[in-house]
Amino acid sequence: MAKLDPVQLRLLREVADLHEVPEGAYNIRANGEAAGRNSTANIEITSKTDVSGIDIKIKDGTKNESVHIPVVMSESGLKEMVYNDFYIGKDCDVVIVAGCGIDNCGSHDSEHDGIHRFFIGSNSKVKYVEKHYGSGDGTGKRILDPQTEVYMDEGSYMEMEMVQIKGVDSTRRTTIAALKDNAKLVVRERLMTHGEQTAESIYKVDLNGEGSSADVVSRSVARDQSFQKLDLCVNGNAACSGHTECDSIIMDKGRILAVPSLEANSVDAALVHEAAIGKIAGEQLIKLMTLGLTEAEAEEQIINGFLK
Amino acid sequence: MLKLQNISFTAPDGGKAAEIIRGIDLDIPSDKFIVITGPNGGGKSTLAKLIAGIEKPSGGKLFYEGEDITELGITERARKGIGFAFQQPVRFKGLTVLDLLRIAAGKKLTVSEACEYLSEVGLCAKDYINREVNASLSGGELKRIEIATVLARDVKLAVFDEPEAGIDLWSFNNLIRIFEKMRVTEKKRTVIVISHQERILNIADEIIVLSDGQVIDQGPRERVLPEIMGAKFTADICPKME
Ligand SMILES: Nc1ncnc2c1ncn2[C@@H]1O[C@H](COP(=O)(O)OP(=O)(O)OP(=O)(O)O)[C@@H](O)[C@H]1O
Ligand SMILES: [Mg+2]
Numbered sequence: 051m052a053k054l055d056p057v058q059l060r061l062l063r064e065v066a067d068l069h070e071v072p073e074g075a076y077n078i079r080a081n082g083e084a085a086g087r088n089s090t091a092n093i094e095i096t097s098k099t100d101v102s103g104i105d106i107k108i109k110d111g112t113k114n115e116s117v118h119i120p121v122v123m124s125e126s127g128l129k130e131m132v133y134n135d136f137y138i139g140k141d142c143d144v145v146i147v148a149g150c151g152i153d154n155c156g157s158h159d160s161e162h163d164g165i166h167r168f169f170i171g172s173n174s175k176v177k178y179v180e181k182h183y184g185s186g187d188g189t190g191k192r193i194l195d196p197q198t199e200v201y202m203d204e205g206s207y208m209e210m211e212m213v214q215i216k217g218v219d220s221t222r223r224t225t226i227a228a229l230k231d232n233a234k235l236v237v238r239e240r241l242m243t244h245g246e247q248t249a250e251s252i253y254k255v256d257l258n259g260e261g262s263s264a265d266v267v268s269r270s271v272a273r274d275q276s277f278q279k280l281d282l283c284v285n286g287n288a289a290c291s292g293h294t295e296c297d298s299i300i301m302d303k304g305r306i307l308a309v310p311s312l313e314a315n316s317v318d319a320a321l322v323h324e325a326a327i328g329k330i331a332g333e334q335l336i337k338l339m340t341l342g343l344t345e346a347e348a349e350e351q352i353i354n355g356f357l358k
Numbered sequence: 359m360l361k362l363q364n365i366s367f368t369a370p371d372g373g374k375a376a377e378i379i380r381g382i383d384l385d386i387p388s389d390k391f392i393v394i395t396g397p398n399g400g401g402k403s404t405l406a407k408l409i410a411g412i413e414k415p416s417g418g419k420l421f422y423e424g425e426d427i428t429e430l431g432i433t434e435r436a437r438k439g440i441g442f443a444f445q446q447p448v449r450f451k452g453l454t455v456l457d458l459l460r461i462a463a464g465k466k467l468t469v470s471e472a473c474e475y476l477s478e479v480g481l482c483a484k485d486y487i488n489r490e491v492n493a494s495l496s497g498g499e500l501k502r503i504e505i506a507t508v509l510a511r512d513v514k515l516a517v518f519d520e521p522e523a524g525i526d527l528w529s530f531n532n533l534i535r536i537f538e539k540m541r542v543t544e545k546k547r548t549v550i551v552i553s554h555q556e557r558i559l560n561i562a563d564e565i566i567v568l569s570d571g572q573v574i575d576q577g578p579r580e581r582v583l584p585e586i587m588g589a590k591f592t593a594d595i596c597p598k599m600e
Contacts, residue, residue, distance in 0.1 A: 340432055342462075344433050351453070351461060
């Protein structure tokens with residue numbers, strides 16, 4: 051990783067927990083250019099020829115392997131659109147770590163829009179971790195508009211951990227998924243906005259197969275003047291089960307709009323949604339204060355726990 | 359140790375609710391095990407909250423180790439060594455038992471240290487340490503974790519509000535042992551327990567009886583307990599509504 055500057059290395063730690071070149075397959079993108087790539091016997095990464103982005107092909111039966119594809123941006127005013135496609139074979143068990151960190155110390159907006167598509171083969175198991183992070187004290191905004199599409203074959207399992215805790219000024223994240231028979235999707239989203247930030251998170255899950263299921267849980271905290279819109283939609287088109295939950299803490303002058311929706315097109319679809327928005331319970335603050343924390347420290351602990 | 363001078367408290371949104379605590383004078387001696395008892399609604403929990411700084415008195419003054427703490431907030435009082443176990447413990451989404459004990463201890467407790475506090479309250483650490491302090495815990499479990507958070511702190515004055523509530527017979531024996539231990543420990547501690555339980559009253563050095571927002575009796579157990587157990591305190595008969 052000789053090509054990365056200290057800011058980029060810090061971003062890499064924030065978004066992918068990486069301190070050095072990761073094991074296994076990886077593709078590191080820094081300021082719009084490839085900064086390192088490694089394919090393995092089972093996981094092949096190639097550049098797209100028509101647009102910017104990569105194809106990641108994972109062979110049938112690949113187990114206990116990982117792919118890291120972090121993106122870091124440290125140059126103000128960069129705007130990019132990247133297409134990454136994951137072709138995951140049958141009977142795989144892999145971990146995919148994505149993530150984008152933007153440091154903007156300048157006055158121009160920096161924007162990374164990634165379109166990720168996952169084609170998951172039957173009976174494969176995928177854990178996907180995506181962290182978004184922003185830093186820098188410039189006036190230029192840090193913008194991330196990711197779009198994720200997940201196509202799941204029979205009996206496949208996908209667990210998505212989507213985290214955006216700090217520093218992204220504006221985000222509109224859209225995730226769509228389509229599930230065949232007995233496929234299962236689990237989403238855990240953690241979102242925190244502060245300052246003047248806005249975040250929109252949209253999920254649209256189509257449960258098309260018999261026995262398919264989805265469990266989408268979003269926990270968020272809106273501080274200062276920030277605004278969040280959480281739009282969680284599950285369509286049950288077969289004998290399936292779906293559960294969505296948005297649980298939000300609102301603080302200061304934050305605003306949250308939660309729009310959970312369910313659509314059942316089969317009599318055997320069992321769908322549930324829960325949504326709750328509220329401020330931190332006064333008694334929680336009081337309890338932690340009796341343990342010696344200040345009110346601000348207590349708030350911090352409660353939020354950290356909530357978003358863990 | 360703790361002195362209450364003409365403390366009164368009126369609920370802010372009181373309306374006709376009148377005074378809940380009515381001009382209480384109390385002197386809590388150091389290193390003693392004090393039990394406060396009295397009828398439901400008598401003002402015991404309110405008094406405990408006034409001591410912890412959760413409620414501010416509408417009149418009067420509080421002195422702690424000679425210092426006027428009337429104007430001090432919850433955090434400052436906690437940092438001076440006042441601990442408080444709630445009658446109704448609070449639940450937290452996302453914080454684990456270990457997190458809470460670490461916050462209580464104010465340092466990075468090791469797992470084995472945390473384990474000790476939990477086993478003191480009769481909980482097996484391996485089953486609980488990573489559990490979230492949320493709605494999935496039973497009332498009695500939560501109550502015992504609440505007590506453990508006070509044990510994990512280095513307090514000089516510990517106030518327990520009905521620690522026995524919802525706790526099973528086996529853990530109750532444990533609880534008695536904890537209180538016995540707290541009074542003989544080398545670290546001097548003053549313990550105030552609000553309780554209705556005879557077995558807790560039985561180990562008190564001193565008993566305070568609070569009724570209708572006033573202290574109606576305070577003295578050594580040997581004198582006060584027989585009076586409570588006698589016919590002197592019976593609940594008023596409720597007048598029939600027409
Ligand atoms: N914030 C409040 N607003 C109005 N009334 C209150 C408030 N807090 C307490 N009270 C009333 O004050 C009285 C004393 O309450 P408190 O909880 O201190 O009683 P207690 O002695 O602890 O009772 P118990 O034995 O049932 O725990 C009760 O009648 C209660 O309803
Ligand atoms: Mg009470």
